[in-house]
Amino acid sequence: MREDASGSVKSPRLLPWTHEGEPCWLSAGSEGGVLSGLADAIEAEQMRDGHEVLFQSRGLLEQSERLGVHEWKLIALRLTESLADVLRVSESRGIRLGVTDPTLGDDAEEIDEVPTADE
Template sequence: MEAEQIHCGREVLTQSRGLLEGSRLGKVELRFVASRFHECLADTLRVAESRGIRLGVEDPRPDDNMEELADSEAEA
């Protein structure tokens, strides 16, 4: 699962670079790119937290608002 998430993140970076360097983007394209970045960042954080838990590393500053933020973003 982690490998798929990392692969997806790399694909988004590669494809978005072309979009962002190209001509002016409209609202729809920018929203798409931002949504994909959001998904990939959330996956990256889950992977990092999962690896930290497996290594016995605790988050020195737990962010209790992360779930609230994710929920509010999903509703928007």
């Protein structure tokens, strides 16, 4: 971590993607750069996708008596994927604001570990 011109400490940015399952970080001094802009765009897309999945899932759940196992599994998978994305955005923004969750320790599961339809 390093201090900016005002003397406040800047944390590296957790990016909304991984490399070989490991988190990717962007230097705190890179704010406003190309990668930072790309991360902003991806985070905005993930948030829009989350809203859309929630909207569509609510519509499907209104017809819950007609849903089969496959439909329930698909709804659960999409909601899980969206939740993982939104939690990553939240974690990244929280870190940059200096807000951390003390309940998340080394034993917390990675939010990128989302089941697939084959599992």
